[in-house]
Amino acid sequence: MISLKRVVVVVCVTLVMMVLYSCSESASAKDQMEQVDEEQSDKKEEEVDENEDDGQEESVSEKVDPIIIEAETVTPSDDRWKLKTELLGFSGSGYLVWEGPELFWKGTDNIGKIGAVTYDVAVKKEGTYKVILRTYIAKENPEKPNTEHNDTWLKVVADDFYAIRDASKIYPKGTGKQPNPKGENGNGFFKAYMNHNGAWTEVIGTSDHEFHTIYASFDTPGVYKVTIAPRSNYHALDYIKFVYQ
Numbered sequence: 001m002i003s004l005k006r007v008v009v010v011v012c013v014t015l016v017m018m019v020l021y022s023c024s025e026s027a028s029a030k031d032q033m034e035q036v037d038e039e040q041s042d043k044k045e046e047e048v049d050e051n052e053d054d055g056q057e058e059s060v061s062e063k064v065d066p067i068i069i070e071a072e073t074v075t076p077s078d079d080r081w082k083l084k085t086e087l088l089g090f091s092g093s094g095y096l097v098w099e100g101p102e103l104f105w106k107g108t109d110n111i112g113k114i115g116a117v118t119y120d121v122a123v124k125k126e127g128t129y130k131v132i133l134r135t136y137i138a139k140e141n142p143e144k145p146n147t148e149h150n151d152t153w154l155k156v157v158a159d160d161f162y163a164i165r166d167a168s169k170i171y172p173k174g175t176g177k178q179p180n181p182k183g184e185n186g187n188g189f190f191k192a193y194m195n196h197n198g199a200w201t202e203v204i205g206t207s208d209h210e211f212h213t214i215y216a217s218f219d220t221p222g223v224y225k226v227t228i229a230p231r232s233n234y235h236a237l238d239y240i241k242f243v244y245q
């Protein structure tokens with residue numbers, strides 16, 4: 001006859017084994033779930049890493065920030081340049097407007113000799129940059145709303161300073177290079193003009209009736225000079241911008 005004590009021992013041992021097996025199975029299932037979670041997590045991290053890699057590659061090899069020089073950061077020596085803030089939408093702390101006489105210099109050799117303002121341009125990466133002026137026709141002319149008060153003399157001291165329209169490449173007189181633009185130019189200055197009334201615009205080009213886009217190329221990083229000088233009066237200048245090509 002089996003003693004009660006023996007029955008109790010057997011039952012207890014059986015129960016302990018069942019609990020242990022259950023725990024083992026549970027632990028195993030938990031391990032598997034954790035493994036799945038880790039794999040999914042790893043996959044997500046890989047996806048994130050790939051995205052980050054894409055961004056880093058672009059930022060290192062492709063992205064060169066535009067260089068922006070606010071016109072008002074230099075105080076012109078000629079006080080006929082006025083610092084203004086009336087035309088909303090300007091950048092920085094304002095813009096410059098020439099309120100002296102118009103200086104077209106037709107048939108003379110005086111381009112850039114009155115009212116010139118020179119700025120430093122810090123070029124961190126060598127290469128070619130599109131040169132833009134952000135400007136505004138700041139005086140209404142109902143008969144010629146887009147072709148008056150719309151140009152400024154512009155010179156960049158660079159390894160190459162030129163303008164392009166399709167296959168045409170031109171240089172300002174005074175650089176020793178040809179061909180030259182149509183209309184006035186000289187002493188290394190282009191006539192930089194736009195034809196957009198009523199808004200700030202970054203569109204700027206040169207050569208009369210055959211708009212050429214202006215570029216400057218720098219062979220090495222360094223600090224270069226860009227000079228603007230008044231041509232039309234009331235051609236408001238917000239900033240000069242160099243856009244890496």
Ligand SMILES: [Ca+2]
Nearest residue numbers: 091092094238
């Ligand atoms: Ca400005």
